[in-house]
Amino acid sequence: ATPTALMVGTGRSAKLGILIKNGEVLETVNQITTVVFDKTGTITEGTPKVTNVIGDEKEVLAIAAALESASEHPLAKAILKQQPNSDYVVENFKSIEGRGVEGEINGEKVFVGSPKLAKSNSFEAEMHQLQNEAKTVVTVGRNQQVIGLVAIQDMAKATAKTAINSLHRRGLKTAMLTGDNELVAQAIADQVGIDTVIANVLPKDKADQVKHLQTNEVVAFVGDGINDAPALATADVGIAMGSGTDVAIESGDIVLVKNDLLDVVKALELSKKTFNRIK
Numbered sequence: 001a002t003p004t005a006l007m008v009g010t011g012r013s014a015k016l017g018i019l020i021k022n023g024e025v026l027e028t029v030n031q032i033t034t035v036v037f038d039k040t041g042t043i044t045e046g047t048p049k050v051t052n053v054i055g056d057e058k059e060v061l062a063i064a065a066a067l068e069s070a071s072e073h074p075l076a077k078a079i080l081k082q083q084p085n086s087d088y089v090v091e092n093f094k095s096i097e098g099r100g101v102e103g104e105i106n107g108e109k110v111f112v113g114s115p116k117l118a119k120s121n122s123f124e125a126e127m128h129q130l131q132n133e134a135k136t137v138v139t140v141g142r143n144q145q146v147i148g149l150v151a152i153q154d155m156a157k158a159t160a161k162t163a164i165n166s167l168h169r170r171g172l173k174t175a176m177l178t179g180d181n182e183l184v185a186q187a188i189a190d191q192v193g194i195d196t197v198i199a200n201v202l203p204k205d206k207a208d209q210v211k212h213l214q215t216n217e218v219v220a221f222v223g224d225g226i227n228d229a230p231a232l233a234t235a236d237v238g239i240a241m242g243s244g245t246d247v248a249i250e251s252g253d254i255v256l257v258k259n260d261l262l263d264v265v266k267a268l269e270l271s272k273k274t275f276n277r278i279k
């Protein structure tokens with residue numbers, strides 16, 4: 001590869017909002033067999049909204065809002081948009097990565113987060129119903145008991161289905177990786193046509209899932225850097241959404257400035273063209 005040809009190729013793509021940061025991946029792009037997407041903020045808009053509250057709505061939201069006011073998670077933002085303040089004050093706040101948040105209110109242990117945080121859950125039927133509607137359900141609990149649910153919906157991006165479809169037409173496989181529950185993940189994957197769902201993956205395990213896929217596949221990973229920067233770095237080709245975190249943009253080989261999933265397809269096409277020209 002001559003440096004001049006590389007510059008031309010990457011300069012052209014930059015005008016389209018596709019930054020090829022690492023020219024060495026151009027060759028690898030031709031060999032990609034699977035494109036793996038992070039769910040939240042990549043396949044979905046990343047601006048989730050509360051749609052349902054099950055249980056004593058006032059109490060459930062008051063506890064959830066008090067706890068989430070100390071969290072930066074997109075789900076926390078959704079809950080605080082619905083219920084901006086709370087009469088409760090939380091002590092001993094703790095955030096559990098990929099699971100939720102917990103603390104104490106008036107000396108009682110409280111939590112909000114993944115159904116996995118609760119030992120038992122008397123709202124199982126309601127929970128499954130909501131999850132099948134592609135809604136993420138967080139449980140709100142006090143003294144080890146689930147007292148209610150908050151269902152939160154994060155819509156799939158408008159162009160996701162077309163982008164996935166055109167990857168399939170190019171003979172590529174697709175997968176989605178998420179910390180969310182498998183019913184929700186599958187419901188969203190079905191909406192956009194993704195082949196494979198890998199759910200319930202803790203943030204620290206996302207890179208390992210990519211490594212595992214790499215035993216049989218050449219993997220491109222598309223993410224926004226929230227929880228998934230190590231996966232971006234581990235993949236054969238890391239594609240970062242431009243709206244993502246600084247660490248995503250640092251970890252990615254290719255950056256999609258416009259955050260459009262159709263640019264995943266364009267980036268692959270451009271890389272191929274550029275590589276063929278400089279070969």
Ligand code: ADP
Pocket residue numbers: 039040068071072073075076097098099100101112113114115136137138177178179180181201202203226227
């Ligand atoms: P994703 O892989 O979709 O980006 P995360 O790994 O960040 O998801 O979170 C996985 C799950 O952990 C969420 O679906 C939710 O159940 C729970 N969770 C994590 N953080 C929070 C929080 N601050 N409030 C409520 N639930 C949370």
Ligand code: MG
Pocket residue numbers: 038039040041226227228
């Ligand atoms: Mg994420």
